Amino acid sequence: MKDGVRVPVAIIGSGNIGTDLMIKVLRTSKHLSMGALVGIDPASDGLARAKRMGVPTTDQGVDGLVKMPHFKDIRIAFDATSAGAHARHNEVLQRHGVQVIDLTPAAIGPYVVPVVNIDSNLKSPNLNMVSCGGQATIPMVRAVSRVTKVHYGEIVASIASKSAGPGTRANIDEFTDTTAKGIVSVGGAARGKALIILNPAEPPLMMRNTVFCLAEASADEAAIRASINDMLGKVQAYVPGYRLKQEVQFDRIPAERPLNVPGLGKLTGLKVSIFLEVEGAAHYLPSYAGNLDIMTSAALATGERLAVTKLAA
Numbered sequence: 001m002k003d004g005v006r007v008p009v010a011i012i013g014s015g016n017i018g019t020d021l022m023i024k025v026l027r028t029s030k031h032l033s034m035g036a037l038v039g040i041d042p043a044s045d046g047l048a049r050a051k052r053m054g055v056p057t058t059d060q061g062v063d064g065l066v067k068m069p070h071f072k073d074i075r076i077a078f079d080a081t082s083a084g085a086h087a088r089h090n091e092v093l094q095r096h097g098v099q100v101i102d103l104t105p106a107a108i109g110p111y112v113v114p115v116v117n118i119d120s121n122l123k124s125p126n127l128n129m130v131s132c133g134g135q136a137t138i139p140m141v142r143a144v145s146r147v148t149k150v151h152y153g154e155i156v157a158s159i160a161s162k163s164a165g166p167g168t169r170a171n172i173d174e175f176t177d178t179t180a181k182g183i184v185s186v187g188g189a190a191r192g193k194a195l196i197i198l199n200p201a202e203p204p205l206m207m208r209n210t211v212f213c214l215a216e217a218s219a220d221e222a223a224i225r226a227s228i229n230d231m232l233g234k235v236q237a238y239v240p241g242y243r244l245k246q247e248v249q250f251d252r253i254p255a256e257r258p259l260n261v262p263g264l265g266k267l268t269g270l271k272v273s274i275f276l277e278v279e280g281a282a283h284y285l286p287s288y289a290g291n292l293d294i295m296t297s298a299a300l301a302t303g304e305r306l307a308v309t310k311l312a313a
Contacts, residue, residue, distance in 0.1 A: 005311055006032055006307070007033070007075050007306075007307040007310055008033050008034075008070070008074050009025065009034065009076045009078065009303060010065055010077040011025075011038065011080060012077060013038070013103075014037055014041065014057075015046060015166065016163070017103055017295060018037065018039075018078070019045070019284050020284035020292050020296045021103075021296040021300065022034060022049075022055065023053075023284055024297070024300050025300065027283065031303075031307035032303055032307055034055045035056065035070060035073060035074045036055070036057065036058065036068055036070075036074065037050040037055050038057070039057070040060070044059075047059060056068060062092050066092065066096065074098060076306055076307065077099070077101070078303065079101070079104060080104070081104060081167060083104045083174045084170075086104045090102070090106075090108055090126055094126070099127075099306060100125065100126045101303055101306075102127065102129060103296075105128075105130070105171050105177070107130075107181070109127050109128045110127065111128050111178075111181070111182045112130070112302055113186050114298055115139050116138065117186055118301075129302065130179060130186070131157075131175045131178055131182075131194075131295070132168075132291035132292070133155060133194060133196055133209065134183075134186075134194070135298040136290075137276070138179075139231045139234070140231065141155075141183050141188065142186065143228045143230070144215055144227065145188030147219070147223045147224055148220070150187075150213050151216075151264060152191050152214040152259075152264060153187055153193075153212070154183075154195075154211075155211050155212075156196075156197065156209070156210045157194070157197070157207070158197040158205070158209070159196070159198060159290075159291040160207070162288075162289075163285055168291075172196060176195065180192040180194045189213065190264070203288075204288040207277065207280075207288075207294070208277055208278075209277075209278070210273070210274070211273070211274040212271065213271070213274075214271055215270045217252070217268055221270070224248070224250075224270075224272060228244075228274060238298070238301040239297045239298070240281070241278055241280060241293065243278075243279075244274070244276060248273070249273040249275075250270060252271075253267070253268045253270070253271055255268050259271075277290070278290030279293075280293035
């Protein structure tokens, strides 16, 4: 891999997520360079900011991107639009051999959480980043499931209403479905459930995430705590504002008071409660927008890893 050589990328979507990701690429990336920011609203703040920062832009969507003279150099594209729009974007980009990192809940490609399964998906033409709640909570479900069986995982993601743009609001149903599936396929739980809360509080509150896991009764509490702390450090490597809000809590569910889990019936075991807070880096929106930061940081970490493999080829 040659020193100083970078992989040009395009970001489709000039809203909150796409703009924040663009700033991260420009300020913090080691292996990526900005090839284009793509939007459909000529008056968007994201496109205006990109122009001021010297980034090539188009307000003609993915079709405009393909017509840009340097499109042939772009090898990775991030889609930060909506689940509904992503299918066509992916179709167009795949025809041109561009690897796609999907920040929408469209779930065309495999679910990817960098600290859990990036290495097994490096050659996938489309990688799905699940959701902001998924990036925050799935690592913790996986931390529990790698040391004991997890019968059920449930997460609640609470984000500031001001940090939820039109794309996020349009994808609430997809968020819950995709995140629940990710809790199972990536987190390792037998069954999963996800909820999202748009908190209208003023001043806005930071992103909070609650993770509940029902594990085997024989599970070792010390081993679970150690696994969670290890995973915490790995996520903090690319999301410094990711932290435990309080110590992990354990509750034994006895046979005389079982939990009734839909689809699984009455279960006993060890209930593990994990309380997280995510403070954003404030690259675009203020620091309360941890949901924005963890999504774009996870996407950037994925892009960096893909770039390394391309530069080494």
